[in-house]
Amino acid sequence: MHYGLGLPIGRPEALIDWARRADDGPFRTLGLLDRVVYDNPEPLVALALLAGATTRVRLQTEVLLAPLREPAVLAKQAATLDRLSGGRFTLGLGVGGRDDDHEATGTDPRRRGRVLDQQMARMRRIWSGAEGIGPAPARDGGPEVLFGAFADPALRRVARWGDGFLCAAPVQWAGSLFAKVEQFWAGEGRDGRPRLVAQVNVALGSGVDEAREAILAYYGFTGDYAHKTAERMLTTPEQIRETAKQFTDLGADELVLYCWGSDPDQAGRLADVIG
Template identity: 65%
Template structure:
């Protein structure tokens, strides 16, 4: 099982330092979240910059809100990043639930699931080299990975989880071990029922802050602000793991559930967390 680092969004310019430290350490992946009406950096642009500052780590959207984006342009952007990073790009995708994001993008919130299903089908078709339509030809460049970059789908409910086996390569589960096990089992079952070869990639995400009290307070405040719209921000921030033993225990629990990777998502801006988490790992 491998470990990844989820990048904070408070200071985009500092992410180069985070990326360089992670690339030199034991981590396999850098992850970056997505929102439109927020102060986070746009993830495809940011990860492209980080691809040029690294040589080894994978670069993962966690998750990109696909229905906010035009599909043909997204296909071209993802293929370009995959190609120019040497196949290190992982496209984590989800539908998004913020009304303001969809309002600004001009995409109806109520139609996001239907739109997402069509996007997944179109992305896979375009990356295979098929023409866009009867009126337009293929959209290049061809991605480094045949068939397109690896797709992870962030999901919780059965209908959304079913997309993993139908269109994706794996699941991104932002859930504690007590909940993630059931999500993993559902995806494995769907995978087998559809006759997919091999096994789905199972990636867990856990929110962490490792350092002095000031860092922990900063991280919890940042997470609270980000998830305020859910009405569960206090509960989610209180679940952040801030002790080394608790983080180790969570990593072991996910490993025992069969996770292929655990993303340690950081909300505090101190890049020294990369080194602290590396020592812990």
Template identity: 65%
Template sequence: MHIGLGLPISDPTVLLDWARRAEAGPFSTLGLLDRLAYDNPEPMVALSMIAGATSRIKVQTEVLIAPLREPSLLAKQAATLDRMSGGRFVLGVGVGGREDDHVASGTDLRTRGRRLDEQLELMRRLWSGEAHSAGCGPIGPAPLRTAGPEILFGGFQPAALDRVGRFGGGFLAAAAPSWAGGLFDSVRRSWTEHGRDGAPRIVAQVNVALGAPDVVEDARASMGAYYAFSGRADYMLDGMLTTPADIRSAIKQFDDLGADELMLYCYGADADQVDRLADAIA
């Protein structure tokens, strides 16, 4: 099982340092979450800079709230990043659920699931080189593969899980091992029911902070602010792993469940965590 890092969002200026350290270590992927009405870096822009500052490690949206975006432009951005990174870009997408994001983008929260399905259909057509419509031709550049960059789907509802089988790609599970296994089974069942060859790629995620008490407190404050809207911030914070032993235990549990990759998501800005996490998983 591969191990990736989820990047902190509190200070965009530290991200290149994180990326270069991670590339020199054992990590497979760098992930970055998405919000619009929040103080976080825009992930497509930030990951483009990170891809330019690295040469091996994958860059991944985790997840991009696609319904906030115009799909033709998103298809063009994703194909460009896919080509310029040498195929290292992974497009993790989801519907989101924060009303203020939709207010800011002028989109309808109630139709976000249907909008995502329509976006995916259009983007796949554009990536394959088809014309946009009767009045508009193809939109390039072409991605490295006809099907476009690898897509991961985040979410918990049946419709979200079924997108993995409907559209192909993989699943991004921000769930504890105790209930992630059921989600993995649902995704694999969808894959089979839709007649897909092989198996879906399964990517799990846990929240971590490793360091002195001030490092952990910085991570807790940032994560608590991010989840404050949900009314469940304390529950999320209770799941943060703060010791090497707990992190190694989670790695084993997800490995036993058959995950292909585990993202260690960091909210604290201290880049020395990269080295500590590398030592913890060695």
């Protein structure tokens, strides 16, 4: 089992500190979420900065709302970040669930799934060199692509276009989602198996109250879901270790520990737990 560190969005100027601490180990990945109508840093810009501040750890969007972006530019940005980071970039993609993000970008939320499929076809062509849009990514065929999803049509997208699955569901739901992804993967005739990456919200010590408030603010539009998400946050080393074991038993390759508190010392506390 590998471990990732999901970065908080409250203080963008502190992200370099977080990234350097994570780069010292034992984390494999740094994840950063995406929204438009929210007070968060733009993830591709922020991760480009963090790529220059690190040497080892991977950089991952978790997840980038692709239908809000023009595909040729997105393909060029992703290839550039992959190339300049030495192949350390993972493009995590999703369609987003907020109408205000689509309103701000002039996109139609009713077409978001179809748009993402069209975008992936175009970006794969670009990354293959077929359209003359460079630079070439560090990895042949483009950077690693993971999809965040819950519904079957979106889970099928993992098998059709991706390298793996980003699962933001609680561990008690994850097993069925993993099984569906692997079923769709085999149905598409894909070799090997998809990468399975899970995500949980965490906070330790003095950062718990701040993290809980941040979750409630971010998911406030969802009503009860916001409170349930805050309640499910892992707040002790024992909870984190037990959840990691459960995801390992389900076949997860990586568990991203997503922090909502702004104190960079959380990185060290979490490193002690998983180290």
